[in-house]
Amino acid sequence: MKRNKILCVILFILVTLISSCSDKNQGIEEEIRNFINQQEKLVLQKDVEAYIGTLSWESPEYVAEKKSWMRDIKSSDIQDYQLKIEDMDIRDNQAFVEVNQSYRLKDDLYEVRYPLRLVKERGSWKDGDLKFENMKTKHFIIKYFSSSTKYAEKIRDVCEIAYENVQKRYGEGIEGTTVIKLYKDKEMLRQSVKLSFGWQFAGWYEYPESIKTTEFENAEDYREILEHELIHKLTIKKAENNLPYWFAEGLAMYFSNFQNEPEIYSMKDYYLNTYKNKWMTIEKLEKLNLEIMEDEEEIQNYYDGAGMIVKFMIDTYGEERVKKIIEALGSYDYLEGTGAEVDTVSIQRFHEVIPKILEIDVTELDDSWKAYLKQ
Numbered sequence: 111m112k113r114n115k116i117l118c119v120i121l122f123i124l125v126t127l128i129s130s131c132s133d134k135n136q137g138i139e140e141e142i143r144n145f146i147n148q149q150e151k152l153v154l155q156k157d158v159e160a161y162i163g164t165l166s167w168e169s170p171e172y173v174a175e176k177k178s179w180m181r182d183i184k185s186s187d188i189q190d191y192q193l194k195i196e197d198m199d200i201r202d203n204q205a206f207v208e209v210n211q212s213y214r215l216k217d218d219l220y221e222v223r224y225p226l227r228l229v230k231e232r233g234s235w236k237d238g239d240l241k242f243e244n245m246k247t248k249h250f251i252i253k254y255f256s257s258s259t260k261y262a263e264k265i266r267d268v269c270e271i272a273y274e275n276v277q278k279r280y281g282e283g284i285e286g287t288t289v290i291k292l293y294k295d296k297e298m299l300r301q302s303v304k305l306s307f308g309w310q311f312a313g314w315y316e317y318p319e320s321i322k323t324t325e326f327e328n329a330e331d332y333r334e335i336l337e338h339e340l341i342h343k344l345t346i347k348k349a350e351n352n353l354p355y356w357f358a359e360g361l362a363m364y365f366s367n368f369q370n371e372p373e374i375y376s377m378k379d380y381y382l383n384t385y386k387n388k389w390m391t392i393e394k395l396e397k398l399n400l401e402i403m404e405d406e407e408e409i410q411n412y413y414d415g416a417g418m419i420v421k422f423m424i425d426t427y428g429e430e431r432v433k434k435i436i437e438a439l440g441s442y443d444y445l446e447g448t449g450a451e452v453d454t455v456s457i458q459r460f461h462e463v464i465p466k467i468l469e470i471d472v473t474e475l476d477d478s479w480k481a482y483l484k485q
């Protein structure tokens with residue numbers, strides 16, 4: 111009898127423990143459901159400030175990225191935004207939540223699934239970015255999913271080479287540590303940058319955010335992507351985010367992509383033959399919005415044309431004077447916003463700076479580029 115009594119007591123304690131534990135977990139699950147519902151609601155309400163309030167401040171670049179992401183939602187026609195919880199794993203003060211995100215834009219339905227990491231800060235749940243692992247090198251922190259370790263290692267093997275190449279080609283190093291985020295695929299990458307973006311890209315950088323990329327088999331692809339994005343990081347910072355979109359792309363093309371291609375790629379004749387009668391001019395580039403373009407050839411021409419104009423400027427006026435344009439743009443106040451958002455103001459400032467540095471205005475510069483093409 112006595113033994114049975116003890117057993118009963120032990121059983122009772124066990125049952126109470128288990129049930130209080132599962133009660134506790136149910137409570138947390140409820141909190142997390144509410145949190146995800148709240149994020150969904152704030153996106154639907156396009157409430158940028160309140161949405162930023164749901165983020166953890168442990169990584170400032172994530173907050174900057176999400177600010178741009180929300181500003182894009184505010185200014186675009188995103189419909190039926192929905193978040194669905196697919197799975198949940200609660201551990202101490204963290205929770206890992208598999209979220210399915212969907213929305214409509216121009217009658218098309220987009221969907222992506224991502225592993226979100228929630229952290230408890232001062233008693234409430236916060237969005238702590240995706241469930242990334244970390245890998246460090248001298249100048250970089252690589253953030254990646256454990257299933258992408260193989261790709262993170264490829265990045266680790268080439269990132270310092272990319273860093274040195276940029277330093278050699280531009281003549282200056284990049285300050286501080288650069289965060290590289292590695293997404294599962296191009297769609298996940300696109301949706302992490304801007305829901306309204308019209309096409310899928312291989313790499314992304316915007317001051318003061320991280321460099322973002324996705325899975326590629328060839329390590330050399332990573333080196334080239336990183337070089338392009340690092341030139342953005344270097345020049346955008348110098349110009350206090352006052353670079354016209356086309357000029358930023360032109361600089362990245364000139365100082366990275368062109369250097370990685372055979373010399374013929376950046377020769378005038380090659381450009382003329384590739385884009386017969388559709389040659390870019392500064393005037394055209396200023397009117398285009400790269401982010402909503404759809405024609406693949408036109409997108410490539412935007413990059414190549416911008417790079418060729420920068421090359422023309424460097425061949426005509428010298429690299430030092432072109433760098434002076436970047437520095438002169440940096441004497442204006444810092445512009446907050448992504449390339450397309452601040453392009454009108456950047457273009458205006460570019461028009462103010464060019465006569466001071468090159469002693470001609472932008473129209474005259476464009477005319478001399480057109481004349482050079484016809485020579």
Ligand SMILES: [Zn+2]
Pocket residue numbers: 338342358359362
């Ligand atoms: Zn670029």
